[in-house]
Amino acid sequence: MIRIGFMFDRDRPPSELTGYAALLESLGADDLWVVEDLGWAGAIASTAFALAATERLRVGIGIAPVALRNPALLAMELAMLERSAPGRLVAGVGHGVPEWMAQVGASTPRKLALLEETIVAVRGLLEGSPVTLHGREVTIDGVKLVHPPAAVPPIVTGVVQPKSLELSGRVADGTIIAEGHGPSAIDDARGHIERGVAAGSRPAHELIVFAFLRVDDDPAHAASVTREAIAGQAAWLGVPPSSVFGLTGPASELPARIAELEAAGASTVVLRPLGPDPDAQTRAALAAMTSRS
Numbered sequence: 001m002i003r004i005g006f007m008f009d010r011d012r013p014p015s016e017l018t019g020y021a022a023l024l025e026s027l028g029a030d031d032l033w034v035v036e037d038l039g040w041a042g043a044i045a046s047t048a049f050a051l052a053a054t055e056r057l058r059v060g061i062g063i064a065p066v067a068l069r070n071p072a073l074l075a076m077e078l079a080m081l082e083r084s085a086p087g088r089l090v091a092g093v094g095h096g097v098p099e100w101m102a103q104v105g106a107s108t109p110r111k112l113a114l115l116e117e118t119i120v121a122v123r124g125l126l127e128g129s130p131v132t133l134h135g136r137e138v139t140i141d142g143v144k145l146v147h148p149p150a151a152v153p154p155i156v157t158g159v160v161q162p163k164s165l166e167l168s169g170r171v172a173d174g175t176i177i178a179e180g181h182g183p184s185a186i187d188d189a190r191g192h193i194e195r196g197v198a199a200g201s202r203p204a205h206e207l208i209v210f211a212f213l214r215v216d217d218d219p220a221h222a223a224s225v226t227r228e229a230i231a232g233q234a235a236w237l238g239v240p241p242s243s244v245f246g247l248t249g250p251a252s253e254l255p256a257r258i259a260e261l262e263a264a265g266a267s268t269v270v271l272r273p274l275g276p277d278p279d280a281q282t283r284a285a286l287a288a289m290t291s292r293s
Contacts, residue, residue, distance in 0.1 A: 002262045002266065002267060002269060003030040003058075003267065003268040004271070005029060005032060005033055005269070006020075006282055007032075007035065007062070007271065007273075008035075009035075009273070010035050010041065011040075012278065014041050017034070018049050018050065018052075018053035020278075021054050022053050025056055027286045028286065028290070030268070031058045031060055031090075032059050033061075033092075034047055034050065034061060034062065035063075036063065036064050037097075037100070038104070043061045043062075044064070047061055047089065051081060051088060051089070054088075058090060060208070061089075061093075062092045062176055062208075062270070063093055063158035064092065064093050065096025065100075065106075066093050066095070066096070066114055067108060067114065068101075068104070068106055071118045071125070072121075072143050075145060076125075076145065078122065078126060078153060079148055079149050082153045083147060086149070087151070087153075090153060090156055091153050091154065091155045092155075092156050092157065092158050093115065093119065093155065094157055094176075108137060114136075114138065115157065116167055117136070117138035119171050125145050125148070126148055126153070127152055128144070130143065130144040131143050131144070154174055155172055156206065157174075163192075165192035165193050166192045166195050167196060168193060168196060169192070169193035170197065170202075172202070174208055175193050175207060175208065176208045176209075176210060177209045178210055178233075179246075180230075180233045180239070180245055180246070182245030182264075183245075183260050187264050193205065207265050207266050208266070208268040208269075208270060209268070209269050209270070210272060211261065211269055212233075212244075212245075212247065212271075212272050213247045213248075213273045213274065214226050214249075214273070215254065215281055215284040216248065217249075219249070222249065226246065226248055226275075247271065247285075251287065251288040258289070271285055273285075
């Protein structure tokens, strides 16, 4: 059965994170996902607080840019999180927004090499093995974690372009599809991912779809609330706003829209509530999904 998660939006005050995590757990959600965008909040600290505030909820990092994270340090942080809350962590990594990476002097022309080598190095360290890797972007020379976790958490990527999607299928445990991608775009992305899966050796691959959420019976009000976010995502994706997929409308329509994503191959859908009332949006969405089942 499809997993239903929610994003803790980057614009929410960090002080609301633990309360939102507890709310999701009390309502029966499967996942909470945190983000790491330049200037907002750090994903490792956010994940630690969310895991500490809950007992069952899975917490995903969506995503940590590998250009900002030394693989050894990232593995040390992930090992601590996984040991503290076994089986409840999903480690999401990605290239990072090019403009933001340039702002902090972390740009590289070899983005694919950096992502792949980071995943390989981090996974090896989390397995408890001594790791030596002299790659094009990553250097690890005989490093071994003293406290590796009992099991390696899933390492997933948040990527968009075909070559990155294929890389994800080959070396990662899952792929995050960004907000705005509807069933046809997901199907197209799956084609690239599955080529990578066929060439790799990972045992399974989770397809995680992020989606905008606005439960609202008034179409005009829903459009006004979501307009800015959808316009921004459209610009980032290079598509017109009308092409941006979102779960916007009456609660009764929500199960069918999520079913569309599931039919396209999504195994997890992460809803990003838009508007000034994310907790109420969350309650309404989960109530609609519960009524369906």
